[in-house]
Amino acid sequence: MIEYIKGELTDLTPALAVVEAAGVGYGVNISLTTYSAIQGKKDVKLYVHEAIREDAHVLFGFVSKKEREMFQLLITVSGVGANTARMMLSSMSVAELCNAISRGDERIIKGIKGIGKMTAQRIIVDLRDKIVALGIADEIPTGGSVQTPVDNAVKDEAVAALTMLGFAPAPTQKVVVAILSEQPSLTVEQVVKLALKQIK
Numbered sequence: 001m002i003e004y005i006k007g008e009l010t011d012l013t014p015a016l017a018v019v020e021a022a023g024v025g026y027g028v029n030i031s032l033t034t035y036s037a038i039q040g041k042k043d044v045k046l047y048v049h050e051a052i053r054e055d056a057h058v059l060f061g062f063v064s065k066k067e068r069e070m071f072q073l074l075i076t077v078s079g080v081g082a083n084t085a086r087m088m089l090s091s092m093s094v095a096e097l098c099n100a101i102s103r104g105d106e107r108i109i110k111g112i113k114g115i116g117k118m119t120a121q122r123i124i125v126d127l128r129d130k131i132v133a134l135g136i137a138d139e140i141p142t143g144g145s146v147q148t149p150v151d152n153a154v155k156d157e158a159v160a161a162l163t164m165l166g167f168a169p170a171p172t173q174k175v176v177v178a179i180l181s182e183q184p185s186l187t188v189e190q191v192v193k194l195a196l197k198q199i200k
Contacts, residue, residue: 005061006045009038014161014192017061019044028061029082031071032090032161032189037063051082060086070094070131077126079119087165088112091196098131113196155180158191167199175199 005028007021014035017028028046030038038044046061047068060082062068067089074085088097091112100108101124109120155176162172175195180186186194 002048002050002059004045004047005059007043009041009044012039013164014157014188015164017044017046019046019061026059028059029086030061031067031086032192033067033093034061034063036189049082058082064094066094070097073127073130074123077119077123079122083166084114087114087196090165091193101127101131104128111197113199154186154188154191157188158195161188161192162195162199165196172199 005019005021005026007019007026009017010020010025011018012035014032015029017030017034017038019026019028028048030046034046038046046063047065049060049062049068049071051058051060060068060071062071071082071085071089074080074088075082080088088109092100092108097109099105104124106117106120106124109115109123110117115123155173158176159169159173162176163169172195175198176191179191179194179198183190
């Protein structure tokens with residue numbers, strides 16, 4: 001089992017980090033929280049969750065053990081797969097998600113793309129006691145967002161990130177353009193977070 005990967009960050013998008021360690025480049029799926037924390041860094045350490053399936057061997061990377069623990073808890077819930085869990089951790093911080101679960105705030109959890117009423121209820125019932133027992137509800141450092149000048153680069157990167165998360169490019173681009181038209185100073189991370197709430 002891979003516990004973590006430590007090495008040079010050779011490529012980074014809001015959905016994927018490539019970390020070179022001992023001459024091997026590892027493609028690691030990441031959340032927006034991790035993207036924000038490692039943006040601009042040369043060397044990184046990502047805690048890893050391996051998803052081994054018949055057709056693929058997929059790595060998910062997290063900037064902190066708490067984020068990984070939350071991810072691993074989420075995927076134990078019936079109806080929550082790895083990509084849905086990553087979507088949830090891209091939409092909210094670990095602390096925000098833990099607080100919503102501990103308060104039983106079904107509305108906030110249901111507001112995340114791909115989470116229906118039944119799944120939101122299952123997440124609350126299954127995880128409420130576990131997150132308290134594990135003590136992962138404390139705030140984790142997420143790093144600062146770097147303001148990026150508004151141009152096509154922000155739009156293209158946001159659309160690419162959302163496409164990698166499984167959304168169709170055409171409607172995604174429409175939503176991203178609308179967001180940037182209203183709030184031109186947003187970073188890629190902020191645009192993607194807003195788009196996740198709006199894409200149908």
